[in-house]
Amino acid sequence: MKIFDKSINVWQASILMFILLFANKIIVLPSLLYEGAGLESIFALIFMFCLEMGLLLLFYFLKNKYPTQSLSSILQACFGKIVKTTFFIGFMIFFLSKAVLLYNVTYIFFRNLIYKDTTNLLILFCFLPVINHLVISGLRVIGRTAQLFFPVIFGTVIFCLVVGLFGINSRTIIFSHSFVEVIMTGLKHISPFGDMMFIFIIMDKIEIKKGQWKIFFSLSAVASFMIIAITLIFMLSYSYTSFMHPYAIFEIVSFVKEFGGIGRIDIITMVLIILFSYLQLALFFKVFAISFHEVFKNCDWIYGILTFDIAFTTIVVFFIVNLESAVVFGEQILTFAIILPFIVFPLFILIAIFRSNKKMVNTKVKGMKSGERSADTNQKELNNQDTDVNMAKLETREAEK
């Protein structure tokens, strides 16, 4: 099986980033943050978004320096094959873990609030075929699907924020936690972050023209602002009873559900969470599949997809079966994995950015030889070759004349 990941434009890439930034941050995280450091934990959230934006800046510099190169070729050229392979194995584990955490939180949310008799397998049966299809269909299909649903997602988030504002009615103590407590809470719950690495992994598939970076940065900033706003509204609405409300986006709407006498409007958040979950899981899956293909070059794509399906289902069905285990997994295991996106990876990327261009010239040649090129780049080169051939033919004809 071949998967052709066609390139995506800057809008699609930005929308994918927008969606990924929401991953795991609007359901359980606000409640856990408040429990750790009260209202001040909002600073921890801002700090973590600063780290994400730092990754985005790194991406900006890296993409500007190597506009057509893939992450794989950059890592191989700068640090060798072992480092590259290690990184991609790390990505596989990291994004698989993220997918497991995301799925579990979503599953528990639906089980508790919609259908308590549902089983994990039943929900998996709803999710897996769709995300498999999205991954197999290629990046452009994911991008276009995300683009199609983006107005709905954006509108719903705005709606939740506006409705949530009406629920703020409590007074809460501020600045009762120390700076250390805030930082420790931030670090303890950092596992939902680091998704920005996704953009590096598909960097050769993104077409960004000059002047389009502002779209990229703006949408990421808007997503960050929205998540901070949701968290703040949740904390101000519930404050001392936050621990009773583990599903932030649902709760901020639920609290004012009688507003206007229009009945239960919290159902809207469920639609939002369904859309987010499908697209985020597809993106995590996509990264896993790409990384698998980079690590096991000789294996067919289908093995990467099957590996994800089997590993994901096994972990989800047998190991992380309730909210408590999901939270323990997120807080105690995945927290350590965050070293990858925020320490190790940026360090290597910084070195790659400051390396001389001469090295990458060699990489280009190597890349051509080993066939490590994107489909679009290859197509462009083929077109160029065709042009060269045509030009040569013309020259020959003219010479014959």
Add this chain to the structure above:
Amino acid sequence: MKYFFKQLISTPMFLIFVIMTVFYGFSALGKPAEINQYAVVTALGIDKAEEGNEGQSEGYDLAGTTQTNGELYEVSLLTFVPVAQTSFAEKYKVVNGKGRSVSEAIDLAALNIGREIGLSHLKIIVLNHELVEEGLFKFLDYLLRNIQISSSTKVVATDEPAKDFLKTAEKLDNESSIKVAEHILFNADYIYSTESTLETFFKGNFGPTNVGLMACLSSKTKEEQTAPTASGEGGEQSQSQSSSGGGSDEGKEMITQCHVYVFKNEELVTKLGARDMKKINFVIGDYSNGSLVIENFSDKYFDDANVTFEIFDKTISYRIVYQNGLPVVHIDTSLTLRMSEIEQNEGIIQKNVELFVISPQATKAIERKVKASMADGINIMREHQVDMVDFYTILYNDNRVAFKNFLESLEDPENYLSHMIFKVSVRVYAK
């Protein structure tokens, strides 16, 4: 057509769609209707029931078969009963169950009705006053942990068996479409009552002051109805008994508000009548409706009249200043009023109706009245050491160092309200 089917078969998502439809379709067909599987509960009542008390539970009961210490809960569920009919009226039935815990009692109630209990549509929880007074927090844990119960569910106490209250509520709903949950929502806007939802109760209880408020309702016939529970305040028109029920028949049931339970540190501290709540609400500022009566008032328009003003709008702000280490709380409030009623011996007064202007004398009288009410409200809070306004948070957020020093300087930091100084300013505007 052949090409079309070929295309369909070669599309994996179509096959998945077919499999899912077949899988879910047949499994759904094989299941009973959800409405027959789940009992939709709209109101939950909790009573204290003694072991072996015959007739308390209608149906299956574990009380006689288990070793208990005599403290059993009886749960009554106002359950929606789907009945095919041509009218829009919804049929409800009260189902009971007894158990050693609330969850066990609910399970047994489920056995009695033969359906699983669904609490997602729960709108009101009614607690028997005996339970509330003896130890509310013994059984509240169930309500706290149950994820199905919405935080905006109303929670009230009642001075009669919760089961009877729910039966009255059901009757009222059938006869006059009066819903108790809406009744509480309506009352919460008034100066005489308080918001009484699970969320507000727990928030107060888990907050720094550990003070939780819960409204108490009663379903009484008109004959049974007694005088206002609050101590009389000479001449003031009683609006404390906000009641519903409609109709003029003698003996007809109606919902009335009795008082507000005040809890501190998980214990019942006091019960406040509507007029006491009014005094405290003037300090809290958490109301949007109410009225104010000035007795024996005279100015150029009136002579020895009882003048009632309707409160249209209010704003309240707190300003903290520390003097010699003691916090001085300036409560600045402004009221927008409209004259709604004049009671005078001379009969109806025609002046000052079209274009109402509050005279300086009236303004001063209103200010005096509001200040006196606020002073009384603060004294009530001081007396019971219940910080219903949450001055703790206000002071802490204003200047936490000074507030901590103030608390440390006190022999009994719990009683910080008594050591605070309050200064009230009232501004009155005419609508």
